Amino acid sequence: MASATTPALRTQARYLAWRSVVRTMRQPIVIVPPLVFPLFLLAINASGLSAATNIPGFPDTSYLAFALAFPFIQGAIFATNTAGANVAEDIGNGFFNRLALTPMSGPSLLAGQLTGVLLIGTLQAVAFLAAGLAAGATIEAGVLGALVLFALSLAIAAAFGAIGLFAGLRTGSSEAVQGLFPLMFILLFLSSATLPRDLISSDWFRTVATINPVSYLIEGLRSLIIIGWDPEALALGFGVAAAIFVIALWAATLALRERLVRT
């Protein structure tokens, strides 16, 4: 006779993360675009916008190195989509009820999904960094800086993944989650992704980029690549990522509580 006991939260999260990773790995459509599209866009930006390096005040670096932070954020946006669509699909097809009938706790569901997102985020970060280095970019902050770059990119993936979880749990609709995708891209393009904020000539654009949290995420990542160690940029990057994560996770927890109405 099997002996069922309520497993520890980390054990539940481990099983849910395992499922999340297996699912992702078996869907090339979920893996390939988040790897290829950001690199494709990086290549276009690096070649098409290289003249921007001639603008007085532009950092003394190649445009490739300047833009290398871009794919990390773009990859994180894909994480939003993956996390949200997975949970929405589970709600739509009833798998969520199957999970709800086990001793699974709400936090373990969130942690499991986010762990899956982080594993994919790691894969992306390795690919983006390797591609950047292969194309001639260098990491000014050195090897330790590369590790911090990984850490920040994972924090950003977790923050965006939590937004996806909230959207998926709140709406229960994959389509609604997909609808977030263009909105996130608009946020990315209205940030300091393509130019330093002080070189944006249009006032409205500079104002939007300044209040846009994505700018600080990009600048944190970018500082390690083109500056070296910039405590302020890193603190803002990690701080904004943590703030988004906490708020999105709180919202996701509330949405989960509403969704998981079991007694």
Added chain:
Amino acid sequence: MDASNGIEAEGLVRQFKEVRAVDGIDLEVSPGEIYGFLGPNGAGKSTTVHMLTTLLPPTAGRASVGGHDIIREGAAVRDVIGVALQDAALDLLLTGREHMKLQGGLHGLSSDEIAKRGDALLERVGLGEAADRRVRTYSGGMKRRLDLALALIHSPRLLFLDEPTTGLDVQSRAALWDEVSGLAHRDGVTVFLTTQYLEEADALADRVGIIHRGQLVAEGTPAALKDQIGRPTLEAVPADSAEAERLEAVLSRFGDPLPVSNGSAAVRLSDGTEELADVVRGLDSEGIKVADLQVHAPTLDDVFLTKTGRSLEGAREEHDVEADTGEHATEQVTA
């Protein structure tokens, strides 16, 4: 067998806005019993299952499952029940064995237990060879059997099966009936089974509850329920369809007319089959020739008809029309 393996409900109600999907149901299911919950789509079967399995809080009433209160002790209820809901909700990207691993892991089984019990269950439901295939390649019957195996991974004392054979072919249905019957009568598992198939309730259930518009309208063993109706029905088809009205008039002398749709006439015989010879003599004396004459022993559909005023088939069609026109919210609200 544990004495607390039963199910008890008193005045269970679930209201969805204006619609009372379950309207004051009282239930008592004994340990080791197979209880068939019979009714058409939209009758409130799934909503009842969702409440008893803790997925949906009742609006009013109380219930205990396996000795635990469904409202105050939801986690304890979930520990002792296995559930296969109406749609076999499976992850098409995972294999059968991987489903076992996930379900067993979330129930706190060790890796060894998951492997051992998972393999045994997959073999038992005939999925041993398909265990490492992704579920997207499974047939409907295979998915249902996997669903059943998953519900059993943690050795539950009570099993809830929500329309487990809907959409299955005859062979798959029979195999599932055998398995469910064995679980109850061999292993002492209490089974609460919803179905809209009369023959399923008749063949499998020790006791049947008939639910109609959210209310339990009859309850008992299939034999006892049929005995309540008691009298057989007689259906005759005239050789000449123009004689249908005269045929009906003759038959009505021997019992209560029943609704039929195919140009025939039917009555519930007032004095049982003993009247059969009188019926034939009556038809002969009126010169009515019949193409077919059949006597039917009472069925659960007759019970349903008597208790609700319509046949189960008719109730299904009525629900379909209501669903199409959106006039009647159904239990699918909870899905």
